[in-house]
Amino acid sequence: MKFSFFRKLSQFSIRQQLFIIYIPLVFLSTVIIGLYLVVDSTNQLTANYQYLAELNAQRVKSVLFDTTNTLYNTVFSLSNDTELRELLSSQFETDLEAMESIDDYPAVEEARKYQTSISELTIYTTNESLPNHRFIQAANNSVQETAWYQRAMTQSSAFFVTDNEQETNRLVLVKSLPLPLSDEKAVLVIRLDYNYLRNRLRNSSYYLELQLNDDVIFYSDQLQRVGQPLSLDSNKLFQTQHEQRAIISDNTLSSSTIDDVIHIYSADFEAHDNLRENLLRWAAIVGAVVLITFLIVLLFARFFTNRIQQLQQAVKHASIEDYDFFQNINGDDEISQISRDFHIIIQRIKRKEEEIFQARISEQELLTQQQQMEFSILAGQINPHFLFNTLETIRMTALISGNTDVAYAIRLLATSMRNTLKTHGTELVSLEEELDALHVYVKIQRLRFGDRVNFSYAVDNTLDQKRAILLPLLIQPLVENSITHGLESITYPGYIRLNVEVNEEDIIITVQDNGVGISEEALCQLQEKINTPSTTSQKNIGLANVNQRASLFYGEGYGLTIDSTEGQGTTVVLTIRDLGLKAKTKQVSVKKLETRVDLPDQASQ
Known part of the structure; x- marks a missing residue:
């Protein structure tokens, strides 16, 4: 019915x-x-x-x-x-x-x-x-x-x-x-x-x-x-x-x-x-x-x-190519006739689209193969393993010649380059990895400046250093800035103090030195450069980079603040958000990094 x-x-x-x-x-x-x-x-x-x-x-x-x-x-x-x-x-x-x-x-x-x-x-x-x-x-x-x-x-x-x-x-x-x-x-x-x-x-x-x-x-x-x-x-x-x-x-x-x-x-x-x-x-x-x-x-x-x-x-x-298909659809109205003709057109369009799709897949496969070949060529041109093997050969030659200082310096350089390549392209690293890389950097600077560079740090044990996650290369530019602009021109022993503390959900990283300090006018100019970084400026680009990365990644309210007194030193405070898990212990331990190492120990390493 x-x-x-x-x-x-x-x-x-x-x-x-x-x-x-x-x-x-x-x-x-x-x-x-x-x-x-x-x-x-x-x-x-x-x-x-x-x-x-x-x-x-x-x-x-x-x-x-x-x-x-x-x-x-x-x-x-x-x-x-x-x-x-x-x-x-x-x-x-x-x-x-x-x-x-x-x-x-x-x-x-x-x-x-x-x-x-x-x-x-x-x-x-x-x-x-x-x-x-x-x-x-x-x-x-x-x-x-x-x-x-x-x-x-x-x-x-x-x-x-x-x-x-x-x-x-x-x-x-x-x-x-x-x-x-x-x-x-x-x-x-x-x-x-x-x-x-x-x-x-x-x-x-x-x-x-x-x-x-x-x-x-x-x-x-x-x-x-x-x-x-x-x-x-x-x-x-x-x-x-x-x-x-x-x-x-x-x-x-x-x-x-x-x-x-x-x-x-x-x-x-x-x-x-x-x-x-x-x-x-x-x-x-x-x-x-x-x-x-x-x-x-x-x-x-x-x-x-x-x-x-x-x-x-x-x-x-x-659609005049196949008239026998008309009998498959019942009805005598206009819609029935259009549906029969349109069905034929759709079938042809599907075949054409399938052919075009197969052609695009073949073209994409050729492009992929070409890109893989270009990546292989680039990888062959710059091979990190070749560079590390070369440095190791130079270090062993220095040890055989009895020049342990050169061997020690080459080992630190290789370690620093390995850490840099390891973090290149990595979005996040642990606090432990960041501090390990910092140790190597300070030792290299110790070879350069001697007793003028003394470094120590303290980490709040409410932080699990393996689970505390942060952006890579946030702390090292702060220490580098203290050495380059604060301690490089002094004649008395310089000290750099790193403190890592926890404030609710934030991590407060403080780098303090007893260097030459900054005048009030220069401090204002420095703060302005950091807040509005320039691609042409060659000074303090490390601090500007750290501040910009912290602000973009962690959000508004995070980044650098600088306080300095001319002739008394500079304090740089970096505030970031804790992205890891906190440990259950509540004591605070202080660890001092000894950058002076005896020559026999250098040779043994």
């Missing part, structure tokens, strides 16, 4: 095949996926808007809890104040005496001063000896007939009410004040400041309304709605005077000490507009994708088929 479908499909032209595949594959899948994305993104956005509205309601709930709790603490503090009880229970002979007692009571003024959430604090009392002064008001008949006063007479705990006497500051906390030693009655009334609540709550883009129990609205972001009943339809869509739809969160604030419940309604009026825009945006995207893909397929089909037809004719004329 599967092969039958593709066999039938190949009977159509490529343009027809593209449209046959486009309708079920691109068009339908794009529409289905687009609808799914529209529904899924709408649901996710709705859930996110609902969640954000609930978060805002939780924030408002936290502010209300803090505010109402502050009011309740104030009421609780005043209701238990014995001084206030005494004031409310006392009988005063004159109004002046009563007003002075009221003025002397500071707690109410302090509460109003430090609690900015309080708009008004009033105590209504039946004590006729207390005049209406400051926070004291007489509980006349009109006051006693109010619902909140009658409730306070029957309920000892505090409660909230919504007061309709003021346009704002409608939320009121009421509590009867206990006067156990008097027959008088007193009720404490605290009004919540509307502006304080507005400043605390209006810091987001959400619309907010607050309702106490089932009373009218006591807070709204639209001031004209304060005092009106709340309208909420069955679909949780907030209705305002503009009939706007909104996603809201309905939350409540209740307290274990107060029986009243505050309803919090947090509404997002932009949510439905954003959802509609999202729906339109996705619909436009899906429509654009369908239209664009259709145009692309249409243009591509026209372009592709024209190109294929041209290519078919060109390949067909280029």
Whole structure:
């Protein structure tokens, strides 16, 4: 069934095949996926808007809890104040005496001063000896007939009410004040400041309304709605005077000490507009994708088929040598014909490439043989073994003639040349090999300068000299520089001290001499030459070479530093990184290289 479908499909032209595949594959899948994305993104956005509205309601709930709790603490503090009880229970002979007692009571003024959430604090009392002064008001008949006063007479705990006497500051906390030693009655009334609540709550883009129990609205972001009943339809869509739809969160604030419940309604009026825009945006995207893909397929089909037809004719004329191969590929469309012709061309190209590849291999073999012959000629021209054998012949002739000094010098020269050839082309050497080569070099210099050159060194035994790896010919140029520029022109005994120490992962190599030293100006010039080596300069090229090699190999921060005082000597410090393994021992040993050797020993060597 599967092969039958593709066999039938190949009977159509490529343009027809593209449209046959486009309708079920691109068009339908794009529409289905687009609808799914529209529904899924709408649901996710709705859930996110609902969640954000609930978060805002939780924030408002936290502010209300803090505010109402502050009011309740104030009421609780005043209701238990014995001084206030005494004031409310006392009988005063004159109004002046009563007003002075009221003025002397500071707690109410302090509460109003430090609690900015309080708009008004009033105590209504039946004590006729207390005049209406400051926070004291007489509980006349009109006051006693109010619902909140009658409730306070029957309920000892505090409660909230919504007061309709003021346009704002409608939320009121009421509590009867206990006067156990008097027959008088007193009720404490605290009004919540509307502006304080507005400043605390209006810091987001959400619309907010607050309702106490089932009373009218006591807070709204639209001031004209304060005092009106709340309208909420069955679909949780907030209705305002503009009939706007909104996603809201309905939350409540209740307290274990107060029986009243505050309803919090947090509404997002932009949510439905954003959802509609999202729906339109996705619909436009899906429509654009369908239209664009259709145009692309249409243009591509026209372009592709024209190109294929041209290519078919060109390949067909280029592959006219074998027509019997056409039967090996099924199908009657343009692709099938191109594949047959192209297969023939590929086979021919492969044969041509194989012939070219074999020719290149033969050519490379000839070049390799030629290079090997040239290397053999060069090796024959400079043969190290021939040179060493010649030096050994001269040394033996000197020994037979009794000239042990000459024989000893020739042996040192041969050893030095052997070490140089050994390290030539070698990237790294051990510290032990570097020090062995240095010993031979110092002995040769000892033959030249005599007692003017004295050398000693110390190596930190935390370094395993066989495993400590470094670049070759780093230390010898430092010692050579000390001999050539520091000790060559002195008449007193010269000393060179080499110290190899370990500092964490670095190896510190210090070469110190007591030679002529360097002036401050010359030292600055020398340091500049070392840091910027020149290919034409003939002085201090060894130091510049060491510094450049160390910097390039070990990285930034590694290389040479020079310190010198004229007439007192020079100290050169080379810092490199330890590339080997450290030994486990922690002692430091000092070894002194004796460069003076007796003549019989020289001859025996």
